[in-house]
Amino acid sequence: MELETKIKLPTTNYKGTRDFFPNDMKLRNWMFSTMREVVTRYGYLEYDGPILESLELYKAKSGEEIEKQLYSFVDKGGRQVAIRPEMTPTLARMVASKLRELPRPIRWFSIPNLWRYENPGYGRLREHWQLNVDLFGVNHWTAELEIIRLACDILFAFGANNKDFRVNFSHREILNNFLQKTLKLEPEKEYAVAKLLDKKNKISKEEFESQILDLLPNSKQDLEVLYKFLSSNLENILEIPNINIKVVEEVKEFYKAIEKLGLKDTVFFDPSIIRGFDYYTGFIFEIFDTDPKNKRSLYGGGRYDNLIGLFSNEQVSGIGFGLGDVTLQNFLSLHNLLPSFQSQAGIYLGVLGEKVFFSGMELAGNLRKEGILCETNLDLNVKLSKLIPQVEKKGYRYMLLFGEEELDSSSIILKDLKENIQKKLPLVEIISEVKRLKF
């Protein structure tokens, strides 16, 4: 070990990642446990898989292209592996491996950390965490209803109200009908138009039009139909030629259910949303912050039918969504929904002097046995005037003082650092007294 080296290592973390210091970690734990609580209440079960998978798995789902964004490498045994950029391939692999045993419908969730090689920016990091919620085995819009209701309930649980965000949804077949039958686009052009529609709100109107006109067979005329399509609602979408009436009827039935569950001010039909063109096959949805300062999509999901088929001859339809911790935190921060995590939910026991050390340690043990957080000083000759600022800095409001005088009289001092008041209590009363405190 070269510990005596003069050149010191940098204390910076790897680009695009975060160090979670205790207050950051309290925030992360709070976010994860709130998500976990909501999803668990719907009967979803948590799973996890390894952070390394075979490279092949990601290529099979997303094509060769994906490799550009992957942390992929060859392991010491010559295997091509990648750090997971998303959870869905692992999920599909795991579900496929136990397809016959698992009771249906399969309701699963996970909060994995994921890696993408990209240039870090607002809401975009190289390492992030993402809640993944998936439901397999229900071929009916009741599944969509549950998933979207759940997606809303998560934001409600964080304190958001139904005007703070909106869920825009559509159905992939409506878009497919429009591109293939209304506009009569060839497959490559269809793909290019879909990609362009996906980034429509991120570019200027001029830029969008100049690019789209190159792709449309009857430029001007098609553009007019396109604008009409994009601004359609459920009442007039069938005015667009060649849209499948059965799909629209299904979507309408779904929307009636949304209204009955009281979500009509939050959930809206929007044929302009695209979302994962290759991947989704049915309903798609995307959740947006209504605050104009945060125009990015918060999260989204939809129905995918072909994923299990990568591993198995059996087809099982799935629907799910992914909610990233970075975008969620930005949303909560913008809407002033982040609590403060400065305070410690427990008590600091000041053990004042060598003679009371063992009695102090015993007392600390008794408090902990009752489930009370009790931190103590380990410097036996500490001065109270030095100890108190440390205890305050650690975020404690209450402190116990236990010295020789207290030991001799079987008593203890309870100090409120915020109000700067203290009282002497009989030692036997201390546990019940501490349990009454609000931290």
Add this chain to the structure above:
Amino acid sequence: MELETKIKLPTTNYKGTRDFFPNDMKLRNWMFSTMREVVTRYGYLEYDGPILESLELYKAKSGEEIEKQLYSFVDKGGRQVAIRPEMTPTLARMVASKLRELPRPIRWFSIPNLWRYENPGYGRLREHWQLNVDLFGVNHWTAELEIIRLACDILFAFGANNKDFRVNFSHREILNNFLQKTLKLEPEKEYAVAKLLDKKNKISKEEFESQILDLLPNSKQDLEVLYKFLSSNLENILEIPNINIKVVEEVKEFYKAIEKLGLKDTVFFDPSIIRGFDYYTGFIFEIFDTDPKNKRSLYGGGRYDNLIGLFSNEQVSGIGFGLGDVTLQNFLSLHNLLPSFQSQAGIYLGVLGEKVFFSGMELAGNLRKEGILCETNLDLNVKLSKLIPQVEKKGYRYMLLFGEEELDSSSIILKDLKENIQKKLPLVEIISEVKRLKF
């Protein structure tokens, strides 16, 4: 996407890793939350860092050798990085970066996943999780006392008793005295002897003796002193020539404290433990299963003085330990301390028929608002005879049945699937009734 390909992908996970299916995940969450609870009660704060760090960081701590066991690679920007094999370098980096701001002593913990490239075997995998507990800034055996007490409390919290495991401890300086002053070994031989002592219990007595005799200057005579050293206790360790009396006095004082805290049947002085020869500088300890079927060390730790010095000119002494999830699970399993995680702690609401669907969804929402786990069927025309086996397979004991008859009479049926009994209840009583159930 090549979804229609005939060749299906394998559903196996990467070698040396685990898929955590829901029951495995419940077990993992239970282990982690039990650990978290105990450590938090001592006032330790959770932190985390990125799973990728610069390769340099690990080399600086452990030398070039470490690379053989690392998942290291060059990222797309040309940086040499590694997936973390241990948490300590990240911990030291983070502590060093805020050394002046952090209130002392620094009590931190984390439960990271860690990767090592090795041949998987019993208790040894490529990906595992490890509780890391560390305390910085106390240069006194009171820190050792807290850390060892905490290490024991974790196993007690899992239901182990004080005979199920033992903590063997020593002090690095006693071993150093013995190798350098008693045996008068040169540095390379000192290192070789320490390494051999570390694996003494894993090889035969003959093998050990044949190898050790090659390393000792006065073979037979030294071997006799060595055996005497290894079997010494705190009463007779000073009979070995050249052992520093001051260190032994410190160890004795520490052990008196262990006795006073009621841990003398669990914690023992043992000069034969070696543990991380390069790394630790003071007290060291190792926790063993007392069951002869599981001879491997469960976990261990000790005091290290030089780690922060990799980043900063300031020296801060630290003490800590790491407890791996695989070894812990093996220990709990051997001692029959693993609970069953088959049952679901909630209720399944059977919504029977299209007409009651919305009322059913509303009821499910009301139950969830009260914090009750409530899963429902999404197939509106499900037959009860098909639904019940699914619900049982999912681990529910209690089920609510809600059909047209119930809707019309504002009632609901509560069914106990285990006892096969059911009763009809007024709908308004259902929440308080479900809250009384024991899952």
